[in-house]
Amino acid sequence: MFETLPDPKLDGIIALMQAFADDPRMGKIDLGVGVYRDTSGRTPVMAAVKAAEARIVEEQESKSYLSLAGDAAFLETMRDLLLGDAVPSARVAAVGTPGGTSAVRQLCELIRLARPEATVWVSEQTWPNHVPLIRAARLDMRPYRYLDRDAGALDRAGMMADLEQVAAGDVVLLHGCCHNPTGVDLSLQDWAEIAALLERRGAVPFVDMAYQGFGEGLDADAGGLRHLAARVPEMLLSGSCSKNFGLYRERVGIAMAIVPEGERGRLAGTLAGLNRQVFAFPPDHGGRVVSTILGDPGLRVMWRQELDAMRERVAENRRGLADALREATGSDRFGFIAGQQGMFSLLPLEPAQIETLRAEHGIYMLGDGRVNMAGLNEASVPVLAQAMAGVLR
Ligand SMILES: Cc1ncc(COP(=O)(O)O)c(C=O)c1O
Structure with a gap:
């Protein structure tokens, strides 16, 4: 009865997760799936x-x-x-x-x-x-x-x-x-x-x-x-x-x-x-x-403090990336990243540029340019900024 079923379309986010897992490069950066990550890239169970x-x-x-x-x-x-x-x-x-x-x-x-x-x-x-x-x-x-x-x-x-x-x-x-x-x-x-x-x-x-x-x-x-x-x-x-x-x-x-x-x-x-x-x-x-x-x-106080820290970390990544991009590109066109809210931004990049970031720099983001800001840390912010400046030149 199942022979008439069409092949399922692979979900873009799931496919990206798999490609990232299969990438053997050290220093690859996962900005794909929308989960919070701490500075070491983990998604820990909250203490509360x-x-x-x-x-x-x-x-x-x-x-x-x-x-x-x-x-x-x-x-x-x-x-x-x-x-x-x-x-x-x-x-x-x-x-x-x-x-x-x-x-x-x-x-x-x-x-x-x-x-x-x-x-x-x-x-x-x-x-x-x-x-x-x-x-x-x-x-x-x-x-x-x-x-x-x-x-x-x-x-x-x-x-x-x-x-x-x-x-x-x-x-x-x-x-x-x-x-x-x-x-x-x-x-x-x-x-x-x-x-x-x-x-x-x-x-x-x-x-x-x-x-x-x-x-x-x-x-x-x-x-x-x-x-x-x-x-x-x-x-x-x-x-x-x-x-x-x-x-x-x-x-x-x-x-x-x-x-x-x-x-x-x-x-x-x-x-x-x-x-x-x-x-x-x-x-x-x-x-x-x-x-x-x-x-x-x-427990409520404990949870709020942990949540506040997560929010602040994401906001810090936003400010850091906006600053690093200003420096790397010599322009203010990415200043909006610092003013936006939450885990995601949509970067104005072309599909070919997104592919170059993945192939040459091991930087993974969704095909429409969506990045998970929580996937960044102090070390990866300048790497992303330099790589973006490179593909934009
Ligand atoms: C806008 C929005 N709505 C709903 C959800 C649902 O999340 P979950 O089913 O994991 O609770 C998500 C998760 O990414 C989301 O981004």
Whole structure:
């Protein structure tokens, strides 16, 4: 029965990971896959996570099934972390999911159930996996302009002009912070203008938050989505604990629908039903680690300090690379790197230049020029800057 299946397309990021692993050169530099790395290139288990895991192992008495929505303490502490007091809890329907990826997918399925004719608008560059996740739910998709590539900044006029085209009932996907892959974030003023536009057009925002704490700080990073949630009647929100808790392989995510109070129960039941169809119960261990940390003042402080240090390291790499490129190229055209947020930037390089960096210098980045800033350190920043100056000459 399987002979009719086409050959699967290899995912670009996975293929790059494999090519990097197979490269025997010493000093190769991995700026591909989007995981945080410390100065020695490791992705360590956070100390707060280890402490929470030890407590769970000691105290947990059962691993029997919980509810289809997952652990109530996880849902509550995550609602708090993401939304603060922007909306009353009676407006928030939430379920746990295996990672932020499944949260996006489940919310797309929710859109499909509620309004199959809706178009989902995505920023012109977006996390590559958004596209297959939306398509898998058989939803129409349209791009809106986002990045002014030469300036490394928001194409504000283009974005707003495109969003004027959304129809009532359409869905607009926004990155909560640390836009992947551009590193270009919306200001609070932009969020306020988008909120007003979506309200006027009768469209529904869908915020995907995968890097809370990696931009300016936990609360500052959520400022835009909180403004939106407080303002619009309906909103979708997906969250991931992969990066800010370093729980990548534990698969910890949350899918939320923020709705008028009377509709919360129906939405919570529908989301639980969608979980039932795919994986039934969300994984528990990682979510329990998160709620243990967030619910304990001591562990929370420890975690925040570790997260602050990760954020600062990435910001330092950004400043270092911008300075090194200024020196190596004699121009300020890469100054934008220092001002962007989060782990990623999209470098304005041609495919042939990206290939030369890989072939001649062992520097691996995605085919569109996306680099993971956390993959750099003091030693590799000048190597990258010199190599880039070379291919740009
Ligand atoms: C924008 C965005 N959304 C969601 C995710 C989902 O991450 P995960 O499924 O590992 O929680 C990612 C991960 O790279 C991301 O960049």
